[in-house]
Amino acid sequence: MSEGPHVAARMDDIAPFHVMDILARAQAMEAAGRDIIHLEIGEPDFVTPAPVVEAGVAALRAGHTHYTGALGLPALREAIARFHATRWQATVDPAQVVVTPGASGALLLALGLLSGPGDEVLMADPGYPCNRHFARFCEARPVSVPVDAATGFQLTLDLIDRHATPATRAVLVASPSNPTGTAIAPGELERIHAWCAARGIALIVDEIYLALTYDGGEHTAARWDDVFVVNSFSKYFLMTGWRLGWLVAPRWAMPALERLAQNLFLAAPTPAQHAALAAFAPSALALFEACKAELRTRRDFLLPALRDRGFAIPVTPHGAFYVYAECSRFTSDSQDFARRLLEQAGVAVTPGIDFGRHGGDRHVRFAYTQPLPRLAEAMNRLDQFLQT
């Protein structure tokens, strides 16, 4: 007799992205002829710039279609290390760089190395939803620490100290953060780093949006050589679909990370690795900077526009391409709000509940991944929606 399929207990805790329902519905509406403004998607609307594309083309035509080593092309590891030096004045040894399939791959490697059954990983709520699922996948316990405007939606030393237990193995910070775009203060991160170092607790810093910081400096945690720094070609470098990121890790961790990468991924995509080599050329960087300036202009439009309309955004987002807007003036059910906004106004946003359990029902995330005229149109539609 069949006892029915067995599924691992972890699956009970791995939630779907609610935004996927929004996206699916948006696509169905588009198929039926409705015009939808997509502010729910976490990637820039810009395509990968030509110099990078053409480097990928050249690599493919040159027959670079085999596996690379698990840590990535030596030339790319060197280029990444150099980028840390030139852009951020941080000394990184290429031997400390693992090229990964996206920041996603880097997060899986770091948490797979550092956490297992009985272990706890501290992270901010709201935060990037995959983080708690990566920890859960590794059978560790993600400890979501509620954060709010008072701390810029970031962990603080005080919060960490209060939530740490003897089982705490790692602290995971993302700066600027998804969904809030807020950065952690350099001094605070320095104190957190010292606290972690003194306790043998690993510090993981996700810097996928670091190069997209509009206000204030870009302070990389890779200036310390005992920190796990996650980054990616997805956002600043406009290469989401290529699936390429990196991890800067302490020297002692490299042999273990190499073993994990060999087994979990074999290697990151080869054409992407060759293309990424061209992403550090001054001409390519100039294109990325132009896109960054455009994103900043959009932020500077969207932020007051949302505030004027009654959304509370107590902390100005320093970077990324998100505004995490409190909508409690209009609703106490962000998912319902997002659904109605889509149905009635044709504007797609992400309900806050995708980012955790702390206040998610009172927030929605606007991604400014559409050109200014579309953002303006979205605001017009929002006006009509809020009046009805």
Next chain:
Amino acid sequence: MSEGPHVAARMDDIAPFHVMDILARAQAMEAAGRDIIHLEIGEPDFVTPAPVVEAGVAALRAGHTHYTGALGLPALREAIARFHATRWQATVDPAQVVVTPGASGALLLALGLLSGPGDEVLMADPGYPCNRHFARFCEARPVSVPVDAATGFQLTLDLIDRHATPATRAVLVASPSNPTGTAIAPGELERIHAWCAARGIALIVDEIYLALTYDGGEHTAARWDDVFVVNSFSKYFLMTGWRLGWLVAPRWAMPALERLAQNLFLAAPTPAQHAALAAFAPSALALFEACKAELRTRRDFLLPALRDRGFAIPVTPHGAFYVYAECSRFTSDSQDFARRLLEQAGVAVTPGIDFGRHGGDRHVRFAYTQPLPRLAEAMNRLDQFLQT
């Protein structure tokens, strides 16, 4: 005071590939001017054929550089389903297909879904080394079942029945197998399938080498709709570096697999997905078949050549591009043998200990991933090596 870094217990059980030492040494010797014949690498020497490369080029230039949905491009999922029908007469619903970052991604998804702490996963030893590491990564216990020539280096119903316990959650079979190239008999797999189905135990069949079967039929397990079938564009389709594979899964598993894929990978590489669409065109398939014919010719050369020289190969490999050769006439330490063969003869092979603990010290794996003249030269060098 620092207590030093904590590392997850799993890392003690995740072994490096010993072949990496061979490869590193081979590359150092090459850098010093030695000519090395690489028979250690598990990928064809052929580059990706032009029609597939050009489809990738066109996709890149058309701006297909954003994320796809987590399950993959609908058109690719349909093409994969169609391939199962046209090549293997198996009915697969595109809704049952997950496009993954390589078969590696498919294995991680399947084992992540099916196994966790306290669970056991049965697999053959010798076998693909990552399998036991995927299970271990998921905190399940990989149960390596010793297999030998008597069962064609494959699991049998009898072996499974003897090693199963109430904790058994999945049986993992690869056919043709890495490292042996041997296929499982269709009748045996049918019995195993019925046994698993009756017990609610999942059957995972890795068919990454199925389309590279030289003798006998290509029998896909996807003809049953309750099996997890892993496949890839890496081997038959000559796309290793692109990192693209797929999983055919039971319908009930799809929502959970989608959640896992969203969180672990976000999506498979977009340029690769577009390129792969061109891999099913008759002209591309003709190129793959020509490469397959070449691989078969190499097998038919290498197999008797190795047997003549005293290696025991009791079961003729049906597919893949490996010969798993017993070398106990020459050594009882395959790693030492592989090292000496490299140093003295400039021929790189993989020591059997990479594939498990059962007889690995008495086997080496020859990958016929070099043109015939190089294989012939390797045999000449082997003659000299064995005479000294």
